[in-house]
Amino acid sequence: MGRKVFTACTRDCPDACRIIAEVSDGRVTDLKGDPDHPITRGFICSRVRNYQNRLYSDERILMPMLKARGSWKKISWDHAISIAAEKIADAIEKFGNLSILNYRHSGSMGFLKILNDRFFNLLGGASFTSGTLCGGSGGAGQIESFGYRITHAPEDMLNARLVIIWGRNPVNTNIHLVPFLIDVKKKGAKVILIDCIQTQTASFSDFYIQPRQGSDGYLALGVAKYCLKHGEIAKDFIEEYSEGFQNYLDLLESHSMDDISTRTGVSIADIETLGALYCMNHPAAIILGYGLQRVWNGSEIFRAIDSLAVMKGNIGIPGGGVTHGMDEWIHFDKEIAGESSSSRKRFLPLPSIGEAILRTHDPPLKVAWVTGGNVVAQSPDSMSVRRAFESMDFVILSDSFLNDTADVADLFLPTTTFLEEDDLVGSYWHHHILAVNRVIPPVGESRTDLEIFQSVAEKLGFGINMSGTPDDWRAKAILHLEKDGITLDRLRRESVRSPVIPDVPYANGDFRTASGKFMFAGNLKLDAIQRMEYPYKLISSGGKMAHNSQILELDQIGLPDVFASSETLKRENLKDGDMVFLESKVGKIKVRLREKFGIGNDVILFYRGGWLKKGWGVNAITENIVSMKGENASFYDTCVRVRRDQS
Helix, strand or coil, X not given: CCEEEEEECCCCCCCCCEEEXXXXXXXXXXXXXXXXXXXXXXXXXXXXXXXXXHHCCCCCCCCCEEEECCEEEECCHHHHHHHHHHHHHHHHHHHCHHHEEEEECCCCCCHHHHHHHHHHHHCCEEEEEECECCCHHHHHHHHHHHCCXXXXXXXXXXXXXXXXXXXXXXXXXXXXXXXXXXXXXXCCCEEXXXXXXCCHHHHHCCEEECCCCCCHHHHHHHHHHHHHHHCCCCHHHHHHHEECHHHHHXXXXXXXXXXXXXXXXXXXXXXXXXXXXXXXXXXXXXXXCCHHHCCCCHHHHHHHHHHHHHHCCCCCXXXXXXXXXXXXXXXXXXXXXXXXXXXXXXXXXXXXXXXXXXXXXXXXXXXXXXXXXXXXXXXXXXXXXXXXHHCCCEEEEEECCCCCHHHHCCEXXXXXXXXHCXXXXXXXXXXXXXXXXXXXXXXXXXXXXXXXXXXXXXXXXXXXXXXXXXXXXXXXXXXXXXXXXXXXXXXXXXXXECCCCCCCCCHXXXXXXXXXXXXXXXXXXXXXXXXXXXXXEEECCCCCCCECCECCHXXXXXXXXXXXCHHHHHHCCCCCCXXXXXXXXXXXXXXXXXXXXXXXXXXXXXXXXXXXXXXXXXXXXXXXXECCCCCEEXXXXXXXXXXXXXX
């Protein structure tokens, strides 16, 4: 007899779906979206719909393994836990706590993964990572503008008369935004897409603009110049709730429409059409993408767009806003990470983690424990990252597959998937809290991260401070929400709207800058990085097949396809399907070049997620450029050239 279990997806995706899992004879047989959830609406993406392929894959490793003379051999959990504890204790005794690196990333967005950090804090401290591979640059810009970063509730979009999707491809990376856009159009509002690649989102947009990659800040200035000349501005709001407006006006005055058109590659007519649409349709919402700020000056681009929205009175009102993302753990009590227990701590920047490890001394890094991330494949300049981890004495990897990071690891600890765990999850887009409920027992000998860290803590003498069931920790994480009627029992039954964030942020001038007012952008750095010898920008965006590097080896056969415009192929004297090398400052990779409609003539599109060992690892050629603010990986500033394969 089959049964149904309600759970939630913990993958690094804004949608954070509520899922109905069907189980028969102890196996997951189907995964569906909860039709009663206001965001999930009864459907899920293909990557999760087919998750059983990953859950039960023959490639999945289901027992602890130790590498000996370059080969993996199976060992018992007792042996594995003892080795992990001994290596950590030995490194601390000889070199101190800072010789241990805790690398935890977002392979799972489940909140209880914060307990991985608790282990290292209770250890007395360690080396941690800082910055982000994802949204730090845009976040820094919005914090500079508003004082904090938060999103409008997706449901509030229905109050808009115009929605601008700017540098975001929801069809691939935020699929549950699409029904809201369709509903917006049904209500008579218009949808605009701005992107250097004409994605599927253009098919249901009323107007599409294709700026040069990285020139979006200038485009925002052009729209603002039009609105200032032809439309009304929010004079009262600006006067009462903002600072620096004159500096912003000076910035607009310093660039002519001709100059902006040249820099963006967008005609003055199209800039004016965009300006007219934004001016004449009020309220208007802007939804920003993550790719938009994966450049060194992404914070400046965001500030230019934020300033445009405030000038037009689209901040702090229903149907308005500039939505990008927020802290998905804002709802939960982060004190359970045990920060106060850590007396020794230092930070290494994620965007340049390989280089940072290699230059870190006093003490050098000796032992690394990697959880929630395929650090070698996911990081810029992957070859330097691989060298860095190879330089350490011992690397522990908690994962489910022998990915690129496994190649530099010494101890492999098999972890569970979200279908085998209890947890909590929030979203960095919508405003709902969900419980992750275990659907089936762990497959094989796999264990949760919590169980693994609890066992090692026991060996090291502080097990009592890591003890507790997942339900114990879930209850602690939401204890402060009980006054709002949110309990673990309730979350097991339903998704709950978070009481800690409003549907409409920044209402009534609720800004948290030093002055308490919105800070208009002034002297912005908006020019994109260019390299004459490398004429194309490499766009390594998310595709439909892989969720970051969570991809099976079976799906990485042959050469990866990358995509360029017909004009690019003509310029390079190539044809569709030719084998070529993409070369950057840091490396090269062999690919199959495919012609694709809608790609800007200045970019090459390479869907990320593949592994180095399979020849699909795009980060073998990405540069480790750190953003000017927000310590973000500037993936899209990598410049490449195309070389014909002569073999």
